[in-house]
Amino acid sequence: MTDRIVACEPEEVPRFARNAINLASAGLGACGLSATDEFFAPLERMLADGPAIFYPDLYDDNGKWMDGWETRRRRGGGHDHATIALAAPCRIDGFNVDTSHFTGNNAPACRIEGWRGTGAPDEATEWSEILPVHELDPDSHNFLACADDNLWTHLRIHIYPDGGIARLRVYGTPEIDAPTGTELDLVAALNGGRIVAFSDAHYGSFARMLAPGRGLNMGDGWETKRRRGPGHDWIVVALGGRGTIERVVVDTAHFKGNYPDSCSIQVADVQGFAEETRDAVEATSANWDMLMEQQKLSADAVHEFDPDVVADRGPVTHIRLNIFPDGGISRLRLFGRLA
Secondary structure (H helix, E strand, O other), rough: OOOOOOOOOOOOOOOOHHOOOOOOHHOOOOOEEEEEEOOEEOHHHHOOOOOOOOOOOOOEEHHHHOOOOOOOOOOOOOOOEEEEEEEEEEEEEEEEEEEEOOOEOOEEEEEEEEOOOOOOOOOOOEEEEEEEEEEEOOOOOEEEEOOOOOOOEEHHHHHHHHOOOOOOEEEEEEOOOOOOOOOEEEEOOOHEEEEEOOOOEEEHHHHHHHOOOOOOOOOEEEEEOOOOOOOOOEEEEEEEEEEEEEEEEEEEOOOOOOOOOOOEEEEEEEOOHHHHHOHHHHHHHHEEEEEEEEOOOOOOEEEEOOOOOOOOOOOOEEEEEEEEEEOOEOOEEEEEEOO
């Protein structure tokens, strides 16, 4: 039985946002630094990893509780803006300015500026426009491409004149800043690792499998539904850079009655792997070279596999993690060196 590949994002999502890394993710380390106003909802909510939620009957002391960043109504002219630090220095491909659940109170338009530097920007900081003014639809995912190719560490988002944004997603490629020969986690999201495809991801948040630290709970990782037929589940990850894998860490933190019985890892050197060939993963990845033969796993534990069981396959660009027959993996680490 062959499992049908499931794309990580629906086809209506633009290419720059498919299977991409969100560098404005609080879970990866992004944070809000300042805002001109946070009367109705704080800036930090705009960077939350999960989708925005809506509680029809929930109010606080200032009014309707909203899941995002929302300013009060301006009466004296001007506009609001907020500054955020990205999770890592990156080149930006595009944005999702998400106004979900903001209907009559959304920000009608936005503009985004970038800055690269250490520390926090101040009044003397010279910002560069990387996204001109764009209108925003209410209660919508507003996908906006970025044509700028520079490296940025901080963003300032302007909203005209006021209102709310549920989530800001910043899709880009992190810069790997490490001397040649340094050991790196080649699939870490902050090093550019990204999930390309999977057989199933019914539970949890699959992208968190590449996040820093250990899982916070059972929902902080990749978990499949219970498999009732033959076969096994799998997930394919693109490395942040072409490199040689030397050791593997598979963490089943919080997965106690639902951890996989075992796992294996396959690899391929697929240079020039394009979005258009994503569907070919299903047909080819099952035949990739074996990096690590099937190994037993246990509940709620860190499993470290050294070169005794990790084969030397030379430089590779993609891996396929197989789990038998199903279950959950909190974190995956593949340590090696860039080619």
